[in-house]
Amino acid sequence: MTPRTPTQGSTREEPLLEVENLRTSFPTDRGDVTAVDGISFGVDTGEIFGIVGESGSGKSVTALSILGLAADGEVEADAIRFRGEELSTREMSAVRGGEISMIFQDPMSSLNPVMTVGEQIAEVVRHHGEVGESTGILSELRRKYVTGTSDSSRSWQRAVELLDTVGIPDPEQRANEYPHQLSGGMKQRVMIAQALAGDPSLIIADEPTTALDVTIEAQILNELFELRDEFGVSIVLITHDLAVVRETCDRVAVMYAGELMETARTETLFDEPTHPYTKGLLRSIPRVDDDREWLNAIDGTVPDPFNRPSGCPFRDRCDAAFELCSEPLDRYDATGTDHEVRCHLQHDAVDIDDGEPVVEGSLHSRLDGTETEPLDERSGVVEPGGERQ
């Protein structure tokens, strides 16, 4: 197993969206903060691709960077390709809202509170669809402040149709309502309708169900499934919720401190998690069907963005950390196809002997022959009570 470039060995066809070595940093008073640190992934046509991570891991910034919406951020990438063509920032703004659209987490703050929802959707239809209605600034201003969009116009009818598509009852009437008149789930459906207005082939959904109750969450996720099944839309689903990922996504990338730690098909990730962080996350979730007295928490907190450790960002919290972990991360193939892990335990020169990683001679000498640190039993996690499970 050796580090490889993203395209090598992949059995999949050319992805719809391909991101190579994306880096986003934000200048602050205390210096630059790297929010996304060199990530690469691809999304296939008709695929639901999940990016899962804790808050501050950079998953939302990833989405915003791809769309060119990371305000103040310095975005660098070797390539961001859509349908095989490289997109410059300028081209991205033409694609954004149309071919690629976004659903935000909090619909209340993403919808305009002083425009009816129908009006907001119709506006997107006019700008991205071929309805032959004027989108000049004067006619938009007239619609916005004087006449409203005419009920008989094609853009309005399309808006009503879209509200119907996303399962809003009485769409004709609802289109005339303001966001505050709708419940959380309904508002999220409006966001989805708006994202659909430009006939997208890719939708980036940033925590679309986080603010919702489980029952409503199930409804919204089903709505996303239907978009994929009916319209063949690809979806990038950004979430912190592993359970949502598991039931929704085809492939998943686990993000930690700006890096993708593990990327795999969903079944593989949940059945054979390989990165210690993925394993830790899966163990820390309370389940309806377990009888554990103590949850296996991951001790510690995410690294300070101003003071990131060298090498693997997870090594300070990792039970399996050993000498190689301070080296920059590499990408390794793990079990099966399409399974990439960024963890030095997967290095060819590392063997696990008696639960401890042993580094082969040649590599070892390169590292000044530092002592091998003791490695806890791989599955062991120390509880606050002090017991070891």
Add this chain to the structure above:
Amino acid sequence: MTDGSDPLLVAEDVKKHFTVEQGMLDRLFSDSEVVHAVDGVSLEVATEETLGVVGESGCGKSTLGRTLARLHDPTEGVIRFDGEDISSLSGARLKELRKDVQMIFQDPLSSLNPRKAVGEIVGKPLEVHDIATGEEKTARVRELFEEVGLNPDTRHRYPHEFSGGQRQRIGIARALAVEPKLIIADEPVSALDVSVQAQIINLMKRLQAEYQLSYVFIAHDLSVVKHVSDRVAVMYLGEVVETGPTDDIFERPEHPYTRSLLHAIPSVEGETGRREILLEGNPPSPIDPPTGCRFHTRCPEYIDGECAKVDPELTAVDGADTSAPAHRVACHWLEHDSSERAAQSPFDRDERGDGAVDTGLTDD
């Protein structure tokens, strides 16, 4: 845990209604609108027990928590703590109660004063209740910091300098300062990341054993509630629709609402694929709750002619004794034969074929 001794906290038919602010003309000429946030809740919590309260947003679980902690005055009903009626305490006697009943809030950032050093925040209750001052207070604050897993030397920092999990630890230390008997925790982990959530849950469980604490644990996440609770109360639109020991609720749920909620939980184990949706639409408004059983407008097991007319009472299920901590359900199906229910229920059928229940709200 409940044998013999009197429960620590008892609520009897507690109601909390809010009047909606309206214009003057409305107030003059019509009845004002009333939000029935909590509408007749009875429950009890034993010493060292955790009662989980679950429900969708807007079901009144937070209002119930605040009313039990006497941050709200109950509109009706009786709350007893340690045998004493606390429903109308005020002034000095209410302050005394605060030594025994504390709260932990969902969002630690908005419940911690941003202009105060966290050591001051944690030490304040000691001052207010004349428990400790000066050196003694400082020593106690250091002790509390260590107890909740914070470095005591960070006590001069301000809340914004801490991470979400650390802030929640500060909130817990503050609640712990007066050595209360009961802590009402309103969504204490829902704003936290999973890895941190597990740390806080473990911390709360350890403190419970150490200080013999009772918890009312309010949450919308059923897996978390299952993990921490001894007993559970499921709320819908201001009422408790099912309550009982945690295992009963999760393994033998009786109320269609409880069953729907459990059905809707996504899991990281077991079969994958879509969740079947048995609960369509949104909860109705608590301003004008439905007649009869409040769940009848969304119920997948609705009985025509009964559910919309009569509000079912909490009744002990077969096999459970009639005492309050037992498994009780408010549903008309309890009055019917179980085979009759199995014939109609979408939950009891192994295969949902041609007879699948149409909730009437599926999009087409």
